[in-house]
Amino acid sequence: MNGVRKICVAFDLDDTLFKEREYVKTGWRAVAEAYAHVTHMTAEELYELMSTAPDAFDALLALPEIQRAHIQIADFLTVYRAHRPTLTLPADTETALRQLTERGAAVAIITDGRTLTQRNKIEALGLDKLIPAENILISEEVGSDKLTPGPFECLMRRQPADRYYMVGDNPIKDFYHPNLLGWTSIMLRDRAGINVPSQSLDDKEPDYWPQIFIDNLTQLTELCLPL
Ligand SMILES: [Mg+2]
Known part of the structure; x- marks a missing residue:
């Protein structure tokens, strides 16, 4: 090893990499x-x-x-x-994924849903060109969803790294298991108030809370890979 620490940044799909609306x-x-x-x-x-x-x-x-x-x-x-959706990848998402990859981080998607539906979204957004196929984890394919440690542990097996980050929008399921597994959890705030699920933390135990809040995915490069 040359002393470089391998970083893996996993993203939720809906309302994180694009707006589910x-x-x-x-x-x-x-x-x-x-x-x-x-x-x-x-x-x-x-x-x-x-x-x-x-x-x-x-x-x-x-x-x-x-x-x-x-x-x-x-x-x-x-x-x-x-249906095969017509979707545009937000420019901030593309910038963040490209920057993280250029600096040597592994990037991944961990999403809950049907294979057909989620694959159609991923292809329509062109995310299959930016994220390696083995790092795209859909609950129906993995056999467990984010309410369990299953998909997170699956990524840890497929993509060994020294440090894991989970970037999501939904406090019900995006941060709890990553927190327990020692990952760094990051919530993309819904400033415009247009997300499908609520981001309220008021009724959540601290284990469900993200450790870090961001307003834009382009903040991730400095956060995860400071120069
Ligand atoms: Mg989401």
Whole structure:
């Protein structure tokens, strides 16, 4: 060894590497396009209906034509979960991943969800070009989710390092097991208030709290790899 310490920085996907709201919108568009022909409305009108309703799928289910066609919420969910989204990787995310990689850190994704859904997001964002395939851990593939130590221990086996960081948005599951495993946990704050899950720490035990807060992923390079 040359004395260089290997760093591994793992990221949550939704509301960390990109805003999940963007995926929700493109999913609604796919559903609107798939079912507009059943209704008297255009796909654009259906999308508007979904975007402005308290619950997007309930609004569709209330349409008489949808009811007459015996279409169920499960039909919408199938289209939503399988659709190939159109997503843009935020510039800050790309900068952070490139800088960390250039300075020798290993980068990884640890995400909970279905393989099909999460893979479609990862490919649409181009994250498969920036993160090695073996470092992309999806709960359905790993066989355990972030409410257990499973995916974190899996990464430690696949990617040996001297120090691990977990960067996430969700205090329910992104920091607890990393904290117990001796990782450094970092929360990307939702300044705009547009995340899907809440970031409230008020009702959480200290083990669920992140050790560090950041407002932008580009802060990570200095934080994890100070020159
Ligand atoms: Mg998340």
